[in-house]
Amino acid sequence: xxxxxxxxxxxxxxxxxxxxxxxxxxxxxxxxxxxxxxxxxxxxxxxxxxxxxxxxxxxxxxxxxxxxxxxxxxxxxxxxxxxxxxxxxxxxxxxxxxxxxxxxxxxxxxxxxxxxxxxxxxxxxxxxxxxxxxxxxxxxxxxxxxxxxxxxxxxxxxxxxxxxxxxxxxxxxxxxxxxxxxxxxx
Amino acid sequence: xxxxxxxxxxxxxxxxxxxxxxxxxxxxxxxxxxxxxxxxxxxxxxxxxxxxxxxxxxxxxxxxxxxxxxxxxxxxxxxx
Numbered sequence: 001x002x003x004x005x006x007x008x009x010x011x012x013x014x015x016x017x018x019x020x021x022x023x024x025x026x027x028x029x030x031x032x033x034x035x036x037x038x039x040x041x042x043x044x045x046x047x048x049x050x051x052x053x054x055x056x057x058x059x060x061x062x063x064x065x066x067x068x069x070x071x072x073x074x075x076x077x078x079x080x081x082x083x084x085x086x087x088x089x090x091x092x093x094x095x096x097x098x099x100x101x102x103x104x105x106x107x108x109x110x111x112x113x114x115x116x117x118x119x120x121x122x123x124x125x126x127x128x129x130x131x132x133x134x135x136x137x138x139x140x141x142x143x144x145x146x147x148x149x150x151x152x153x154x155x156x157x158x159x160x161x162x163x164x165x166x167x168x169x170x171x172x173x174x175x176x177x178x179x180x181x182x183x184x185x186x
Numbered sequence: 187x188x189x190x191x192x193x194x195x196x197x198x199x200x201x202x203x204x205x206x207x208x209x210x211x212x213x214x215x216x217x218x219x220x221x222x223x224x225x226x227x228x229x230x231x232x233x234x235x236x237x238x239x240x241x242x243x244x245x246x247x248x249x250x251x252x253x254x255x256x257x258x259x260x261x262x263x264x265x266x
Contacts, residue, residue: 068223
């Protein structure tokens with residue numbers, strides 16, 4: 001009865017020795033190294049490194065977008081400050097231009113659909129576009145402004161060609177509705 | 187032909203180098219690529235006679251942003 005704990009202790013020592021030997025030989029060491037490397041690299045399926053050209057293009061793209069954002073904010077601020085000052089403190093020019101109807105044909109209506117946009121000249125079209133869901137707007141913009149084919153639009157929106165057709169038909173119906181309303185108003 | 191012209195152009199190192207060197211064609215391609223971003227900043231929100239909010243494109247603002255952007259592209263040369 002007294003021998004049993006002694007044998008158990010010997011077994012424990014043997015196991016410990018075996019583990020230590022395995023690490024010393026390099027069995028466990030390699031596995032550990034591999035695991036630590038995977039952890040360091042962020043997993044087995046690590047993306048392939050980018051080429052220098054790709055990196056530069058991405059840097060330029062980011063630079064351009066940031067520059068346009070800064071310029072846009074700066075120019076708009078300048079424009080609104082000037083507009084406020086001009087209307088507030090220059091009555092002489094207002095006298096000179098009295099009775100002159102200034103029209104800006106370039107000031108067209110703009111409709112956005114996420115990353116796409118289009119310019120419109122008729123108010124009823126603008127209202128119709130704004131009443132449409134984004135996907136219908138996208139279909140019309142890609143079709144009429146970018147001249148894409150239905151298949152290309154379907155690929156872009158990740159829908160079927162039939163869906164593109166349906167979206168376009170629904171968009172036409174909305175435009176027709178707003179055109180009728182405009183005629184009724186006039 | 188129309189489809190090609192209206193596609194959003196891709197960036198390439200050659201295009202960037204030509205644009206930073208001031209080549210007109212390359213600059214036009216870049217302006218076309220970032221047209222949506224520029225237009226977004228050149229759009230002004232106004233209220234119509236019925237009090238509804240409408241968005242209008244101001245060509246003057248757009249031209250100014252485009253001009254300044256072209257100047258900014260030339261500064262990129264120093265960053266490469």
